[in-house]
Amino acid sequence: MxxxxxxxxxxxxxxxxxxxxxxxxxxxxxxxxxxxxxxxxxxxxxxKNKEDVLISLFQEKMGQFVEKIYEELAGIETAAEKLHVLIDKHFSFLAEDHHLATVTQLELRQSNKDLRLKINDVLKDYLTLIDSILQTGIETDEFSENIDIRLARQMIFGTIDETVTTWVMNDHRYGLIESVDKVHSLLLNGCSGS
Amino acid sequence: MxxxxxxxxxxxxxxxxxxxxxxxxxxxxxxxxxxxxxxxxxxxxxxKNKEDVLISLFQEKMGQFVEKIYEELAGIETAAEKLHVLIDKHFSFLAEDHHLATVTQLELRQSNKDLRLKINDVLKDYLTLIDSILQTGIETDEFSENIDIRLARQMIFGTIDETVTTWVMNDHRYGLIESVDKVHSLLLNGCSGS
Amino acid sequence: MxxxxxxxxxxxxxxxxxxxxxxxxxxxxxxxxxxxxxxxxxxxxxxKNKEDVLISLFQEKMGQFVEKIYEELAGIETAAEKLHVLIDKHFSFLAEDHHLATVTQLELRQSNKDLRLKINDVLKDYLTLIDSILQTGIETDEFSENIDIRLARQMIFGTIDETVTTWVMNDHRYGLIESVDKVHSLLLNGCSGS
Amino acid sequence: MxxxxxxxxxxxxxxxxxxxxxxxxxxxxxxxxxxxxxxxxxxxxxxKNKEDVLISLFQEKMGQFVEKIYEELAGIETAAEKLHVLIDKHFSFLAEDHHLATVTQLELRQSNKDLRLKINDVLKDYLTLIDSILQTGIETDEFSENIDIRLARQMIFGTIDETVTTWVMNDHRYGLIESVDKVHSLLLNGCSGS
DNA sequence: CATGAATGAGTTTTCATTCAT
DNA sequence: AATGAATGAAAACTCATTCAT
CATH class of the missing domain: 1.10.10.60 (Homeodomain-like)
Structure with a gap:
């Protein structure tokens, strides 16, 4: 292999x-x-070719990441805590490797449509993970039963992604991890709102 | 001129x-x-050159858009309503012109860092607009005084942007505007949460 | 054009x-x-691409050549004389331009199968010309009615081509044109033999 | 060895x-x-290198071939018969191995000048063989004493080679061996003509 | 103002050959 | 003798930009 x-x-x-x-x-x-x-x-x-290097890069790194989160979430009960771990791990993972953060948030997005479609395939696992947290939250009544899962997932991913991107664009000048609790609070409110 | x-x-x-x-x-x-x-x-x-065409494209279209929103928001009192108008106009603007939506959400993001930094300059006006809504909301006690404006702005922009991008990636197969109320609700909860 | x-x-x-x-x-x-x-x-x-340059080269030069021979042959009565003109013009054409002779006899044959197939298309006109001389000869009883036109054509073209190639391989050291009569005599015998 | x-x-x-x-x-x-x-x-x-494989291929196969013909020709008296055997063996040898025929008639000719010069060295033995048949024929008065041996050799080799090449180019669709007598007749006429 | 023919810098990929094991 | 992983040189083609008309 x-x-x-x-x-x-x-x-x-x-x-x-x-x-x-x-x-x-x-x-x-x-x-x-x-x-x-x-x-x-x-x-x-x-x-196979240059594109294959880039796809493999994303698969390898993102794969590790999603796997890691799956393990961490396994022992956790509440959706609120799960969400906290998700944000925490996401931020930590990228805060630990500034090069990787720059590559995933800025550089790899310049790739052409084909490559981006393949990258999106890799992301699907991650989005499914978010969905399962939302599902849990609805079942335990932590989250409103009225939320639309697709939109809530877009809020969670969009917010996390935008936060990391802004941090990278500002040259990692401030601590990303310090925002975990606040972002968690914003998103939790979003999902649990009356 | x-x-x-x-x-x-x-x-x-x-x-x-x-x-x-x-x-x-x-x-x-x-x-x-x-x-x-x-x-x-x-x-x-x-x-001046090809890049200038693309920047001008973004400035021209985004400029129109921000201006339009400014006008719309002028007569509105509550932050909640302002936020609703913002989402509504943002979605409507792009739903009206599928070509433009594809260009801003997918194609222009393939440009290099330099161009994207210039595009971000154009976006600043828009982000400032979001900040002013948040400010209003805090002052009128509609939003929690504990929220971090930068993070809340990132949530609002990230969620809206991710929602539009997903819609474009799915080839505009469903109605974007139908999601306005639900997105509004999610974001409002996020900002107003205890 | x-x-x-x-x-x-x-x-x-x-x-x-x-x-x-x-x-x-x-x-x-x-x-x-x-x-x-x-x-x-x-x-x-x-x-269109490099291959197109080479095909066009062959078409352009060979096209001129075949056209020229057609004209020359028009006023001639006997097949024997026609054959003589054919050999004479073929040898003269290439003896006049050593560069071109090297290119058509040695270099262009190193091209890949695709290119060679296209070159053969161009050659078809020339082979048809030979066929028409043979046809004339059979009708006028100059040539044996037993000859197989395809094989006779292959003899004529094969002999001429081999003669030119050998001359080129020997760095044009001797006069090609001096062989015209003898080659003519050989081929004429071949076609007219009992 | x-x-x-x-x-x-x-x-x-x-x-x-x-x-x-x-x-x-x-x-x-x-x-x-x-x-x-x-x-x-x-x-x-x-x-020694890749070129050496190709030259050796040609030497090995062509060597076998020339040797075989030498043996066959030994017991034959007339030049006409010798020529018949030559054509027959040449056609048979290649008709028996379509792969080899494709390689010698089409593929190996795409090699560069250097390789082709070395291939020509190998061919010299074969051309000498043809010359000796012609010599015999002149001595026995079967062939005209006026023929130019070099040109006659070029006619014989050129005709045989062109015939085989055309057959290969047509994907071996018809029987090559069936043409032996007719080609023999054409060449014999060519050499013996007054 | 407008044209469009001409420019020329810049990069992925293949494959014959080597050499440590 | 045999292996096969590693090497690195070499070339066609595109396209943003210019400038003579």
């Missing part, structure tokens, strides 16, 4: 660094190879 | 159509010129 | 020179452009 | 199959290795 070979991860990590530092449109394959310490051609032993 | 010349608007409208139909990366200057019914070189009489 | 613009012919003539001097596999587009005195991109205003 | 090791022949036979099925430009060393059931690197234990 290629994904376990060390060079596979080496190249993906190199791509994150190169894209973060040079921008999506200046992340040439040769730069990524150099950063990974391999020859240009070696990349094509592990990836 | 170049902005009043007929060809200026012709070119911007041509750009919206060409980008919507071909995608950002297939919107060559020559295609825009052809769609506008002018020669390639003519575009450079009205715009 | 692009074929009448001077640059169209300029580029084709440049291609002949570059291919003859550097070989098919070392005839980069940039070299052809330089030789033609235009920018690389200009070639793509006149030709 | 490397030529007697089993892998040497394995690799050459693999090359014939791979080139016939994929075309000259899609016959990568790795494909040939796979078809031969050896590692890429192993090829370089038996051949």
């Amino acid at each position: 290629r994904r376990n070979k060390p060079k596979y991860k080496q190249i993906i990590d190199a791509a994150v660094v190169v894209i973060a530092e040079n921008g999506y449109h200046n992340a040439q394959v040769s730069k990524i190879a150099k950063q990974a310490g391999v020859a240009d051609g070696t990349i094509y032993l592990y990836f | 170049r902005r009043n010349k007929p060809k200026y608007k012709q070119i911007i409208d041509a750009a919206v159509v060409v980008i919507a139909e071909n995608g950002y990366h297939n919107a060559q200057v020559s295609k825009i010129a052809k769609q506008a019914g002018v020669a390639d070189g003519t575009i450079y009489l009205y715009f | 692009r074929r009448n613009k001077p640059k169209y012919k300029q580029i084709i003539d440049a291609a002949v020179v570059v291919i003859a001097e550097n070989g098919y596999h070392n005839a980069q587009v940039s070299k052809i452009a330089k030789q033609a005195g235009v920018a690389d991109g200009t070639i793509y205003l006149y030709f | 490397r030529r007697n090791k089993p892998k040497y022949k394995q690799i050459i036979d693999a090359a014939v199959v791979v080139i016939a099925e994929n075309g000259y430009h899609n016959a990568q060393v790795s494909k040939i290795a796979k078809q031969a059931g050896v590692a890429d690197g192993t090829i370089y234990l038996y051949f």
